[in-house]
Amino acid sequence: MSSSGMGTDWIASRGTPLHGTLAVPGDKSVSHRAIMLASLADGTSRIEGFLEGEDARATEAIFRQLGVEIEVPGPGRRVVHGVGIDGLRAPDGPLDCGNAGTGMRLLAGLLAGQSFDSVLVGDASLSRRPMRRVTVPLARMGARIDTGEGGTPPLHIHGGAALQGVEITTEVASAQVKSALLLAGLYAAGTTTVREPHPTRDYTERMLQALGWPITFSPGYARLEGGQRLVARDIVVPADFSSAAFFIVAASVVPGSDLVLRRVGMNPRRTGLLHVLRAMGADVEETPAGEQGGEPVSDLRVRHAPLHGIEVPTEHVADMIDEFPALFVAAACATGTTVVRDAAELRVKESDRISAMAAGLRTLGAEVDETPDGATIHGGASLQKGTIESHGDHRIAMAFAIAAQRADGEVRIRDVDNVATSFPGFDALASGAGFGLRTAVPTV
Numbered sequence: 001m002s003s004s005g006m007g008t009d010w011i012a013s014r015g016t017p018l019h020g021t022l023a024v025p026g027d028k029s030v031s032h033r034a035i036m037l038a039s040l041a042d043g044t045s046r047i048e049g050f051l052e053g054e055d056a057r058a059t060e061a062i063f064r065q066l067g068v069e070i071e072v073p074g075p076g077r078r079v080v081h082g083v084g085i086d087g088l089r090a091p092d093g094p095l096d097c098g099n100a101g102t103g104m105r106l107l108a109g110l111l112a113g114q115s116f117d118s119v120l121v122g123d124a125s126l127s128r129r130p131m132r133r134v135t136v137p138l139a140r141m142g143a144r145i146d147t148g149e150g151g152t153p154p155l156h157i158h159g160g161a162a163l164q165g166v167e168i169t170t171e172v173a174s175a176q177v178k179s180a181l182l183l184a185g186l187y188a189a190g191t192t193t194v195r196e197p198h199p200t201r202d203y204t205e206r207m208l209q210a211l212g213w214p215i216t217f218s219p220g221y222a223r224l225e226g227g228q229r230l231v232a233r234d235i236v237v238p239a240d241f242s243s244a245a246f247f248i249v250a251a252s253v254v255p256g257s258d259l260v261l262r263r264v265g266m267n268p269r270r271t272g273l274l275h276v277l278r279a280m281g282a283d284v285e286e287t288p289a290g291e292q293g294g295e296p297v298s299d300l301r302v303r304h305a306p307l308h309g310i311e312v313p314t315e316h317v318a319d320m321i322d323e324f325p326a327l328f329v330a331a332a333c334a335t336g337t338t339v340v341r342d343a344a345e346l347r348v349k350e351s352d353r354i355s356a357m358a359a360g361l362r363t364l365g366a367e368v369d370e371t372p373d374g375a376t377i378h379g380g381a382s383l384q385k386g387t388i389e390s391h392g393d394h395r396i397a398m399a400f401a402i403a404a405q406r407a408d409g410e411v412r413i414r415d416v417d418n419v420a421t422s423f424p425g426f427d428a429l430a431s432g433a434g435f436g437l438r439t440a441v442p443t444v
């Protein structure tokens with residue numbers, strides 16, 4: 001326990017210019033889906049590049065509880081003995097999704113189609129997150145799911161519901177909501193069609209197709225029929241763009257940096273930050289490096305460049321939804337003003353990311369005006385030392401480790417254990433590249 005009494009703290013401060021060649025861990029979104037769909041397939045699938053993060057491991061543990069045998073031949077590797085589309089068995093107790101919104105929302109759809117009852121629970125942060133966005137449209141398909149008071153977890157899912165395919169336009173642009181509906185659609189009679197207000201990441205669609213389930217999809221649209229089967233297939237998980245993003249921003253803002261990130265997943269629904277950073281003046285050279293698991297991957301060489309503020313085009317928001325904490329730091333280090341709009345979703349992530357970033361940047365001396373759906377960040381102030389609350393949110397913690405590389409003095413970042421949900425080993429990789437970053441000596 002740290003002096004905050006809540007978990008580990010980091011002490012971050014200016015390091016050296018960032019150099020070297022790094023490979024970030026596997027994609028979290030793909031890792032969740034690989035476990036889920038390989039478990040439902042006929043036959044044995046091998047997964048390479050699996051993210052050894054707490055979120056994906058929570059999903060893995062849940063599928064073991066649902067009767068799936070999953071071997072671990074080594075780090076980042078799994079052998080999943082699929083039980084077939086109707087082969088899951090009733091769990092012996094609640095299924096713990098940990099910190100993972102993705103795990104819980106996708107499982108709500110998948111479990112709504114089973115013959116048995118199940119209960120999904122999560123940690124304190126997940127227990128505050130909105131679930132009606134999945135339970136309401138799933139109810140239209142015939143699912144019976146009770147939420148806690150206020151539409152939050154736990155979710156009590158009643159088995160044996162006769163699901164019916166529906167045509168739905170989602171209210172929020174959310175890959176989790178879309179995926180929950182498609183996974184319920186596997187068990188529904190007839191056709192399930194999902195349209196989205198803005199296109200979101202399409203890993204569920206791509207992986208269903210790769211495992212042989214007939215599906216039609218294009219940006220913002222997906223349609224499938226119930227009652228098919230999945231065929232086991234080996235799955236290679238590409239490196240997570242969202243993890244790479246912290247290093248892309250760090251190398252952009254730390255003078256003298258020249259960093260290479262190897263074979264990063266470049267699904268166009270994930271790379272909105274690149275468009276925005278380039279519009280701000282960032283120097284990111286992209287060399288395509290083929291495909292990994294059906295996804296384009298590229299080597300990215302990032303050199304420090306002076307950034308200037310912009311109005312973030314709203315069409316990029318869904319394609320960079322997890323990158324805003326890092327973008328706020330880039331904006332604080334830029335000259336001029338950056339305006340973020342149409343990003344109210346940030347308020348219902350692991351923390352309220354708009355207010356967490358605004359509060360933390362103000363502590364370090366930057367001027368930030370919050371709005372209901374975004375913020376105006378006034379760049380150019382020199383950042384000072386200070387103590388930052390991560391609110392137990394991995395992306396807030398990592399974002400402030402970057403900000404500290406531009407601060408005069410030490411930045412204490414409280415409660416960083418949650419970084420292990422998406423990016424185990426971030427601190428070692430960051431220190432190796434040149435970050436000033438260490439774990440605080442606990443005080444008793």
Ligand SMILES: O=C(O)C1=C[C@@H](OP(=O)(O)O)[C@@H](O)[C@H](O)C1
Pocket residue numbers: 028029030101102173174175176177179201321322345
């Ligand atoms: O489908 C997914 O794997 C994810 C979708 C996004 O959430 P929303 O669907 O809530 O936008 C993203 O923030 C999350 O980290 C992963």
Ligand SMILES: C=C(OP(=O)(O)O)C(=O)O
Pocket residue numbers: 055099100101102103322349350395422
């Ligand atoms: C929002 C995130 O994840 P999840 O919704 O799965 O908790 C994230 O990783 O930034």
